[in-house]
Amino acid sequence: MRRAPALLALAAAGLVAALALAGCGGSGAAPGTTTTAATLERLRIIFPEGLNVREMGARVAEVRRIAIAKRGVTPKLTRASYLAAAKRARPPKAFVADWKRGHIEGFLFPALYEFSQVTTGRELVDDQLAAFRRAFAKVDLRYARSKRLTPYDVLTIASMIEKETVAPAERKLVAAVIYNRLRKRMPLGIDATIRYGLDIPGTASLTKTALRSDTPYNSRRFPGLPPTPIANPGLASLQAAAHPARVDYLYYVRIPGTKRHFFTADEGAFLRKVCAFGYACS
Template structure:
């Protein structure tokens, strides 16, 4: 009897030791560094099992897929709640840190920047170069339609900013953020605008802001540019702004505006039409929206570029012509 008890005790001790050894081996696996030399992407399809994940990591030669991986899943069933998506494996990752991100669904983030002053067509060309993002020509219009706008003219209606996305994100979800942000910014600018502006709708404010955005990149000049256009609108003067002419030319614009272009009758040629063009001509940033809503209190009616990014402003045509002679005609 004693021998039997001794044998059973020995077996129990051996089993306990073996169990402890197996446990420590499994824990060592969980703390094992994946030691990638540069970030790698890992795509997990819907329904990926814990075993399939282990085999995928082994295929990348990041772990050895054996009994330890299987035991890890049994000892820690919470680690088997795999969420599909695209994940990034970093050089600092351990097996455990990667698993924790996967069960949180903490997918790899990507960033895109919609730059102010660009047109929707320019944005489309940029968006189509980004990874894990499917973008077609109608993406902006689909967002408009989803919000009750059937104009099929998205220019200026999306806010320029930097946005995050995941490989599982659709372009509409990103553009919806941009659209709603612009509607909020425009509504606030319109509600808080100066009184007696010669603008009848928020859309006219947006259109004016887009012209301001194209005319100057200097924040300090935007209220002055806005004042010139507001003063002209009040006096019934044509805006005569080149960026609108360029927009109306479309793909024909080759970097130069000729006299015949200024004489051409297009809806956007503000040398020929009265008032604002029918739509925005680019995406205005917040500063341009605020400038359109709060132009400087000055009497300027003209401005001309100094060719260094800044402008000379004038009250009279005579002053303006002198500035043009100095900075443009005599170049």
């Protein structure tokens, strides 16, 4: 579907705010000394909803850079150690049957996390997995299961909702479009899946070559859900993915100049809006 580029909870200009440093009795241990509780720094990192694992790794690198530059603290946590830990991580047991080994995408829960200069990549990933377990325990899966969707399917749908919506009220509507298209065996047509599969940022246009690509994440070409989640969703999107709105919508298109979309069950009405909004006219 056509939509605006995903908006992060924190814009690039606000990256410094993603790192909150509060001194704990010193500026870090000097070389060759033993780090104690009295010399640890409390560091904080914010992962907004909708980042993928690669983007979370980049956020770790940026927070580490700020810690070194602003406070003279060199965290043990690095982008490489974080991504390595993510690659080795395993999901909760309920997801293992459908889980694609080596793809922990979707399970690294977005939130604010505290750590210190001695925290490892594995420890941060473990904290995110624990937060995911707590959040997912709040999701009622009965309706999704009645539609023969697994917990992993719900997580995958939630990741697409996270990338497709900015307005909270639209989460359940986008979920409904996904459910309805799955039921009708229609390709989902969600361009965020193509961007994920080809590693194309949201700020770049999708070329005709990209739209015709044979990546298994091309939801314009291939029906059904993508192989894995495409981002790490928050609780609101998880709940929407399990409880879509009871509407018959099959299409949506972003309303220019807004954060909202026009939804419809009629292809003709959808195409007319696409043309009226200046996207393309057939």
